[in-house]
Amino acid sequence: MVVRKDFIVKNVEKHRQEVFDAERFIWTHPQVGYTEWQANEYLIERFEALGYKLVRADQDDRFGKIPGFYTDLDTGKPGPMLCIMGELDALDIANHPESVNGMTHCCGHHAQAAAMLGIAAALKEPGALDGLSGKIRLMLVPAEEMIQLAYREELRKKGVISFMGGKVEFMHRGYFDGVDLSFMVHGMTERDIDFRCGKGNNGCLAKTITYKGKSSHAGGAPHLGINAQYAAMLGLQACNDLRETFQEKDTIRFHPIMKGVNCAVNIIPDEMIIESYVRGNNLEAMKRENEKINRALTGAALAMGAGVVLCDRQGYAPEYHDPQFMKLTEELCKDLVGEDRVKFNYETISTGSSDFGDLTCVMPGVQIHCGGAIGTGHGIDYFVESPERLCINSAKIQLMVADALLSDDAACAKKIVADYKPQYASIAEYFEYMKAFNLDKDAVVYDEKGNATVDFKN
Ligand SMILES: [Zn+2]
């Protein structure tokens, strides 16, 4: 393995201030998925100043306008294409002390975007592509966090997007066509190590559950109403009682939130919306357990004389890292920060989810975590402690991985691609399979007698 570590490190360090500036700018301008216009504009300006020609997701006439872009570096020699990417989106978390308009980068995606700028700048240094074959695609992707399901469904209905997750949407748009391998680095809050990687992640599907009741005077005439909030509570109770039937091996997660009522306290609520995921480490289990959950939700509506509209959307596929690619990355991480600062685990699946998983269905991919943040991921105590570790280490390792994969006539990349067994033969085949997760059902329909027909399955 020929790795020009010192050369790469030097090239990144030349641009550390630009990276730190980007980290602070994007942290202070957090925006949630498909609205990350400020970070997008900031990065576009700087990528273009570096001389990159961008394919912009807001300038693609075939599709709706969303943030995100990519650019290709061609080594001039034939070989595989590696995509390395950073995410743009923040989270709604109004109670975070540094939230802006109710949003914060408490998953650290802003640091990924800042690292990408460092990578882009380092790759423009003289000799950066020397000795490499193939291409490097640098990509900034929107909307990794699967949130604001109602807003995204609205975007979908308007034709702005077709999919809830940014990478899935980019796959649909063809932005991953021709890409042979993918790599990315996500932040983490561990202090005693610098890099961590597991076997992969749970997949998820996104659920919007709308209980429908009837409003009436809560004091004077509750008998004239149907309480959608109570129906929703009953539905969730039934789901909770199903939890012991979930099997440990599938790592199922169901974590609903009630979105609240839009009426006064003296009114019987006529609507309660619940958002949730069903997560799991394999698509079969996700499908099976989701059907049970939908049955429980439907039964609760019937018990209360309420209605329930079930809306399921394809979320993210379970993520499985390519072991050979992981091994190469592990060695490079150790080379960069020392053996005792690196933990790779080839057995354990994390119960979170990422749309990087969808990429691993069709190409070899690895997503690692890098330290530098503190507090709790997705928590109000999440802060960046060391932009050096979170952004600079991230940029360095991504460039080292690119260099190791594509040097020596791209021998490593070629071997990983040749040995990889895709779950789906193509991106098109993957999309065809994932369609099965979409469901729209008005699950309980009453006739004049008050009898009901239930229908909660595709
Ligand atoms: Zn997150």
Ligand SMILES: [Zn+2]
């Ligand atoms: Zn994240």
